[in-house]
Amino acid sequence: MLGLLHYLRLICTDPRRYGLTAPNPEPVKQYREKSPKLDWLLEQLKVIQEKDEKVIIFCEFRNIQRLLRHYIEEQFNISPPIINGDTGATAGHADSRQRQIKKFQEAAGFGAIILSPVAVGFGVNIQAANHVIHYTRTWNPAKEDQATDRAYRIGQKKDVYVYYPVVKADDFATFDVKLDQLLTRKRELAGDMLNGSGDIRLGDFNVEDVVPPSDRDSLNERITLSHALSMEPRHFEGLVAILWGKQGYACYCTPQSRDQGVDVVGTRAQEGVLIQAKTSSTEGKRLGWDAVKEVVAGAAFYQRKHQNVDFQKVCITNQFFNSQAHEQAAFNEVLLIDQTGLAALLSQHPATMLELDQTLYTEWGSFSEAN
Secondary structure (H helix, E strand, C coil): CHHHHHHHHHHHHCCCCCCECCCCCCCHHHHHHHCHHHHHHHHHHHHHHHCCCEEEEECCCHHHHHHHHHHHHHHHCCCCCEECCCCCCCCCCCCCHHHHHHHHHHCCCCEEEEECCCCCCCCCCCCCCCEEEECCCCCCHHHHHHHHCCCCCCCCCCCCEEECCCCCCCCCCCHHHHHHHHHHHHHHHHCCCCCCCCCCCHHHCCHHHHCCHHHCHHHCCECCHHHHHCECHHHHHHHHHHHHHCCCCEEEECCCCCCCCCCEEEEECCEEEEEEEECCCCCCCEECCHHHHHHHHHHHHHHHHCCCCEEEEEEEECCEECHHHHHHHHHCCEEEECHHHHHHHHHHCCCEHHHHHHHHCCCHHHHCCCC
16 A cells, blocks of 8 residues: 555656656656646746746655756756755755755845755745745645745745645546645644644555556556666665565565665575665676675674574676676675576566565655655
8 A cells, every 4th residue: 555655646746657767857848748747847937937036846855856957957047956865964065055045045036946845944944935836745734834934934025925736637536636635634623723733644545546446457567677777776675675575585675874785684484685786777787796795794794683594695786797796706605696687586576566665665654755
């Protein structure tokens, strides 16, 4: 259920298959034809530009933040700053959020800035902007309103306009529509002193409401080698966990930071696997032995964590390994699996994109990739 909701949430915002890295963004005309939300955004920005005013665009997904900047730069010849969890908070940093916001505030005329609603909290005021667009929505209307309040501050001299673009369909309620309804209801409850406005919960959604019957089977899109060749690192790690899970291992993906050089851990009775997964979008690339070093270095940590398990060390890639990697792997007893072996695994253990989302988003807290 959670993986399905994540899929539906993203497809309303970005029609590209989420988790796959496109080498280059599509031409703006081609992308606008398939993305009603971006088409609306660019039209609305044109209106704001004609008024010589500024706009805040709230979006919590890094990939979509970068995509928006690309198309806005192409259409309006400006490069909106992006402020998210990667943006330095230290005032002395050359690209700190304070400096970027100050530059945005002081620039004359039309401008746009892209913010994560989570990374930019209290103390951030952007009175120069009087248009606020929630390109993606949060799970809590109070947090959404706090984000909007960045423009409602002492010094704001213009009327402030707030937009919530929603992708609709004629024959069923889309995820966007359902989420908007839930957030509206939460806001209404917040008006009652006896009720708060907490996060929307998984139980608030009903899959029957947001997926038309004719489309439910198509959601189980099988993962092919072509998909794997263009996967982003975290999604590739999730795919690896699925492939070993189908071999009877209980698998989990390690944290994205401090993973000790291991991306996937799998156990099956007294045996296990420690896997370092490397992905590249450069076809035919031959990777060095970094993956071997990482999995060997991390083995001791996970061996202490699973003391009764005999681990095999594995490195897998969607490309290939060079001769040095093979030499070091043989010396350190590491199994190397390249593109050819990956294709064989996908053939032997069919996996779907929906399974991948379910693997990566197993908890409600991880459903929001806010940064």
